[in-house]
């Protein structure tokens with residue numbers, strides 16, 4: 416998220432759970448029976464845990480990949496921040512799970528890493544949401560998004576909202592109505608849907624933005640801290 420105007424889509428737990436159900440059905444229909452799920456941290460954790468439940472798997476592993484961007488390095492290099500436990504996937508059929516593929520690099524790096532370092536059996540991939548712009552082609556996809564948007568998942572609602580609030584605040588105080596208006600105009604966050612998806616949470620978002628040093632109170636409203 417770099418620019419100051421882009422489309423955001425706020426999702427709910429129910430909606431995300433339905434996508435998990437769709438992915439699980441696809442895996443079952445395909446006949447694939449993975450032994451272990453490797454969930455990419457952090458976005459793959461909720462889907463990974465739910466897919467374990469839906470597919471009847473005990474083994475859930477985590478893999479955290481970080482991207483280096485800009486300053487110290489040129490371009491983007493994968494960096495395995497927290498690898499898979501050495502014997503967790505050896506000889507096993509693996510399902511790598513993430514929330515969304517944007518460029519698709521995370522997913523393909525994860526697969527390469529597991530195949531090169533851990534001698535697994537079959538390795539397949541699943542994502543809840545797939546942006547058509549992605550170069551990857553995951554094995555199982557909950558939903559294809561034909562238009563790019565930043566998806567606000569329920570598990571990082573506060574994190575994303577604090578980030579967005581930080582972008583709309585400035586030197587002129589904004590009251591809550593002003594903050595909501597800016598969120599609508601710049602990030603297409605519809606106020607009505609917001610209250611359906613995450614009822615009564617704007618106060619909490621602003622308080623958390625203050626606690627995290629992003630926002631401060633002043634002039635009868637909110638300012639950039």
Ligand code: ADP
Nearest residue numbers: 458514515516517518519520521522564565566
């Ligand atoms: P990819 O390698 O698939 O492009 P990125 O490296 O761009 O993924 O992003 C890594 C993580 O950032 C994703 O797993 C997801 O959690 C989050 N992310 C990326 N794009 C989006 C998006 N459009 N909306 C919400 N989260 C995203």
